[in-house]
Amino acid sequence: MIKREREEGQKQEALLSERTMAVPQRLGPRPRTTPRTPHLQQDQHGAPEMSAMLAERVFALPDIEEGQSTISDPRSRAFWLKRSVPAGPPNAFLGRREIGHFHPWDGSMHVMLPPDVARQAVASGWAEVHPVAAAGMAPENLVMVYSPRDEQEVNVLFALLQAAYRYAGGRLPEHTEKPIPGEKK
Numbered sequence: 001m002i003k004r005e006r007e008e009g010q011k012q013e014a015l016l017s018e019r020t021m022a023v024p025q026r027l028g029p030r031p032r033t034t035p036r037t038p039h040l041q042q043d044q045h046g047a048p049e050m051s052a053m054l055a056e057r058v059f060a061l062p063d064i065e066e067g068q069s070t071i072s073d074p075r076s077r078a079f080w081l082k083r084s085v086p087a088g089p090p091n092a093f094l095g096r097r098e099i100g101h102f103h104p105w106d107g108s109m110h111v112m113l114p115p116d117v118a119r120q121a122v123a124s125g126w127a128e129v130h131p132v133a134a135a136g137m138a139p140e141n142l143v144m145v146y147s148p149r150d151e152q153e154v155n156v157l158f159a160l161l162q163a164a165y166r167y168a169g170g171r172l173p174e175h176t177e178k179p180i181p182g183e184k185k
């Protein structure tokens with residue numbers, strides 16, 4: 001079973017290397033954040049409706065279920081890859097099958113993005129490396145994605161979270177899969 005999951009993870013990595021994602025530049029300066037855990041976004045919070053819209057879209061993805069986070073405050077909303085789906089590589093998960101979680105107090109998220117997408121999201125101003133990852137105690141693709149400030153930002157962040165979902169092993173149905181804005185095939 002572990003071998004099959006590892007092989008499926010390698011297939012996922014190959015799929016993502018074939019499809020690159022052009023992440024647009026986020027407007028304005030980065031939000032202020034705490035330099036250690038708990039890792040919090042201190043300003044530039046979007047309206048709660050924007051975070052709720054993003055969470056609704058993520059929890060509607062096939063193969064995703066909501067659960068309690070393995071590492072965050074119990075009030076956070078974690079999104080998990082269902083056990084019935086073969087898992088991607090180990091660095092696609094925060095713990096067990098948790099891909100990421102939403103913080104209700106500031107609208108930010110901690111998520112395991114694919115490594116190349118994580119680097120692009122950080123370089124484009126949408127995310128920052130988690131302090132634990134920066135210290136070398138977690139994979140470098142563990143990032144905080146900032147709170148969406150408007151509907152356009154919801155769309156960009158949903159594209160990032162879809163990349164994390166695919167990296168973890170999730171599949172979008174063929175008939176409903178739409179290209180991610182800025183994604184090249």
